[in-house]
Amino acid sequence: MKFCSECGGPVSQAIPEGDDRLRHVCRQCGYIHYQNPKVVAGCIPEWEGRILLCRRAIEPRHGYWTLPAGYMENGETTTACAARETLEEACAQVEIGPLFSFLNIPHISQIYLIYCGKLLEKQYAPGYESLEVRLFDFSDIPWNELAFPAIRKTLELYRQDRANHRLRVHSGDILKREGRPGDPHFRITSQEISGTD
Amino acid sequence: MKFCSECGGPVSQAIPEGDDRLRHVCRQCGYIHYQNPKVVAGCIPEWEGRILLCRRAIEPRHGYWTLPAGYMENGETTTACAARETLEEACAQVEIGPLFSFLNIPHISQIYLIYCGKLLEKQYAPGYESLEVRLFDFSDIPWNELAFPAIRKTLELYRQDRANHRLRVHSGDILKREGRPGDPHFRITSQEISGTD
Numbered sequence: 373m374k375f376c377s378e379c380g381g382p383v384s385q386a387i388p389e390g391d392d393r394l395r396h397v398c399r400q401c402g403y404i405h406y407q408n409p410k411v412v413a414g415c416i417p418e419w420e421g422r423i424l425l426c427r428r429a430i431e432p433r434h435g436y437w438t439l440p441a442g443y444m445e446n447g448e449t450t451t452a453c454a455a456r457e458t459l460e461e462a463c464a465q466v467e468i469g470p471l472f473s474f475l476n477i478p479h480i481s482q483i484y485l486i487y488c489g490k491l492l493e494k495q496y497a498p499g500y501e502s503l504e505v506r507l508f509d510f511s512d513i514p515w516n517e518l519a520f521p522a523i524r525k526t527l528e529l530y531r532q533d534r535a536n537h538r539l540r541v542h543s544g545d546i547l548k549r550e551g552r553p554g555d556p557h558f559r560i561t562s563q564e565i566s567g568t569d
Numbered sequence: 570m571k572f573c574s575e576c577g578g579p580v581s582q583a584i585p586e587g588d589d590r591l592r593h594v595c596r597q598c599g600y601i602h603y604q605n606p607k608v609v610a611g612c613i614p615e616w617e618g619r620i621l622l623c624r625r626a627i628e629p630r631h632g633y634w635t636l637p638a639g640y641m642e643n644g645e646t647t648t649a650c651a652a653r654e655t656l657e658e659a660c661a662q663v664e665i666g667p668l669f670s671f672l673n674i675p676h677i678s679q680i681y682l683i684y685c686g687k688l689l690e691k692q693y694a695p696g697y698e699s700l701e702v703r704l705f706d707f708s709d710i711p712w713n714e715l716a717f718p719a720i721r722k723t724l725e726l727y728r729q730d731r732a733n734h735r736l737r738v739h740s741g742d743i744l745k746r747e748g749r750p751g752d753p754h755f756r757i758t759s760q761e762i763s764g765t766d
Contacts, residue, residue, distance in 0.1 A: 373574045380572035409641050444606050449673035449742050476646035545646050566763035
């Protein structure tokens with residue numbers, strides 16, 4: 373951020389009075405530009421025990437496989453976002469179920485919220501952000517070609533829960549390890565859900 | 570948003586190619602400025618069956634009572650945010666427990682995440698955003714002087730769960746009713762947690 377979105381003046385980093393961290397502050401009008409984490413919502417679209425994955429047509433991770441998921445828009449809910457992203461990336465209609473994984477990724481200032489999902493019919497096609505969309509058995513999931521750690525961890529937990537015939541909700545943090553960029557540390561709590569009303 | 574934070578050029582609203590909604594787009598350099606919902610995280614600090622509330626020293630809702638909660642910062646997790654806000658607003662150290670309520674508020678583009686919390690000692694004081702901080706029995710909570718619907722709903726659910734001796738996790742949406750600004754519609758699912766590992 374170089375210019376103020378309110379007055380067009382020059383912006384520099386400073387700690388405002390009463391604050392304790394650096395912010396982008398306009399040197400002309402004094403406006404403080406806060407920056408906050410972004411929420412990514414998506415789902416695990418299932419059809420007869422198989423999972424729908426999308427191969428990315430965009431950066432980052434072009435060509436790698438992922439679950440349909442994307443940034444929440446202003447004015448929408450997390451479940452609406454998960455359904456919209458599935459429609460946009462996989463041209464598929466889903467019924468969004470319970471929350472499955474809730475993962476903080478502080479080093480990139482993101483929160484991932486991935487819901488259980490049920491394909492309403494066996495119809496899907498690549499949207500404009502996907503090269504290819506395909507249903508996978510758990511044994512065929514391309515584990516080494518998944519786009520993001522949050523997606524790989526979510527799919528591993530889902531495979532495990534399905535094998536144990538109990539879906540849980542998994543929440544926690546994905547932390548960067550110093551000097552080991554490809555090898556994040558997972559700190560996750562898994563809770564069983566026993567009843568809903 | 571009137572000016573581009575990248576080049577200082579004039580910004581206007583337009584639907585970018587391949588998109589389907591209005592964005593703030595720079596007429597000079599073409600940069601698209603996306604806007605996304607903000608996450609508010611906080612906790613229900615409990616001490617021997619009583620709840621710590623803060624009376625707000627800032628707008629909006631100056632003078633009204635609330636749970637310690639605030640906007641997540643870049644680089645932090647939701648639980649770290651909940652603990653930080655409790656320290657800032659109530660000068661109190663808490664141990665953050667399981668997630669209690671997870672509420673989308675789409676008409677103001679916010680998500681509330683409120684955790685169970687345990688005061689580590691009976692020590693608290695108003696931080697710079699609070700006029701007053703006090704422990705309340707459930708019967709004494711100032712129900713008509715609470716700052717926000719998400720806080721009132723969270724405290725109602727918590728009182729109910731405590732009375733039933735079972736804490737659940739409550740997720741859903743707070744929706745605005747047309748023409749009835751003070752009377753939102755709650756669409757909430759409550760799930761019992763039976764085991765953690």
